[in-house]
Amino acid sequence: MQLSCVKIGLRSRILGYDNPFMSMEKQKNERRISRSRVAILRVLSKSLRPLSAVEIGERIHAFGQSFNKTTIYREMEKLKLDGEVKEFFLRNDCALYERNRAHHHHIVCVSCNVVRDIYACTVSNEEKRIAEQEHFDIIDHSFEIFGLCKKCR
Numbered sequence: 001m002q003l004s005c006v007k008i009g010l011r012s013r014i015l016g017y018d019n020p021f022m023s024m025e026k027q028k029n030e031r032r033i034s035r036s037r038v039a040i041l042r043v044l045s046k047s048l049r050p051l052s053a054v055e056i057g058e059r060i061h062a063f064g065q066s067f068n069k070t071t072i073y074r075e076m077e078k079l080k081l082d083g084e085v086k087e088f089f090l091r092n093d094c095a096l097y098e099r100n101r102a103h104h105h106h107i108v109c110v111s112c113n114v115v116r117d118i119y120a121c122t123v124s125n126e127e128k129r130i131a132e133q134e135h136f137d138i139i140d141h142s143f144e145i146f147g148l149c150k151k152c153r
């Protein structure tokens with residue numbers, strides 16, 4: 001986590017200098033994308049729960065910055081590929097995003113939508129068995145538990 005923050009800081013600093021091999025427009029574009037990247041990561045790091053792309057946009061706005069939807073979605077895709085951010089889906093089909101921390105799962109209240117992290121993973125062992133049985137190279141798994149929280153039940 002610490003390391004990646006340093007990396008991003010460096011990258012945005014490097015992008016701040018004029019690069020003679022890049023057109024002005026491309027440079028501007030790169031800088032804008034880089035700013036959106038930093039903004040997204042900051043919002044996700046500060047959040048106590050996973051956020052949808054719309055919520056990320058709103059929180060960035062609350063910090064006094066603004067990026068169009070396309071920029072945010074494009075940056076989310078890159079952050080996913082770079083392993084900085086994880087995407088997962090709940091029952092309402094809305095993608096949620098969080099910083100890629102240690103492997104964990106979620107328990108979700110279907111009434112108030114509170115999402116909590118569960119760090120015990122019982123799926124990993126089963127995963128190996130299934131991978132052998134189905135001749136699959138498994139990349140990842142997701143496992144969410146739904147129910148009613150203490151306040152809502």
Ligand SMILES: [Zn+2]
Nearest residue numbers: 109112149152
């Ligand atoms: Zn609840």
Ligand SMILES: [Zn+2]
Nearest residue numbers: 121122123124
């Ligand atoms: Zn797991």
